[in-house]
Amino acid sequence: MMIKKTMQNIKKNSIDRIFLKNLVCPLTKSDLIYLKKEHELISLQSKLAYPINRDIPLMHIDLARKITNKEISILLKES
Secondary structure (H helix, E strand, O other): OHHHHHHHHHHHOOOOHHHHHHOOOOOOOOOOEEEOOOOEEEEOOOOEEEEEEOOEEOOOHHHOEEOOHHHHHHHHHHO
16 A cells, blocks of 8 residues: 555656656756756756656756756746
8 A cells, every 4th residue: 555655646746856856967967956837957057958748857968958047047046
């Protein structure tokens, strides 16, 4: 029963927090910031935003979009 309950919790939280803590930017190996609304993982060091598609982070540099300094400053103010 415990396994079933845990799996239900994971499904409710579209992206598992423990899983996210282990992900890093493939370019800089730095931590990522999860933006739930935008469905992206942000690396401040590399200034890249990695998309999340169907709850799967697409951690390939070629799939990431570049983020601007303005976006970074907004992110830092919000945190």
